[in-house]
Amino acid sequence: MLAILWIIFVILLILWVVGFALHVAGGLIHILLVIALILLIVNLIAGRRR
Numbered sequence: 001m002l003a004i005l006w007i008i009f010v011i012l013l014i015l016w017v018v019g020f021a022l023h024v025a026g027g028l029i030h031i032l033l034v035i036a037l038i039l040l041i042v043n044l045i046a047g048r049r050r
Contacts (some may be wrong), residue, residue, distance in 0.1 A: 002047065005040055012036045 011035045019030075 002043060005036070005043055009036045041046055 016030065016033050
């Protein structure tokens with residue numbers, strides 16, 4: 001499960017950088033990146049509790 005989140009995070013990070021370079025769908029990519037970051041942090045915190 002953690003590997004899937006890391007893959008999603010990396011893909012969104014790449015899309016975010018491309019969005020800055022090409023100014024395409026910047027707002028949507030920013031929202032998705034924030035959601036991915038929140039999920040990643042929650043998963044890391046939940047993983048340490050186990």
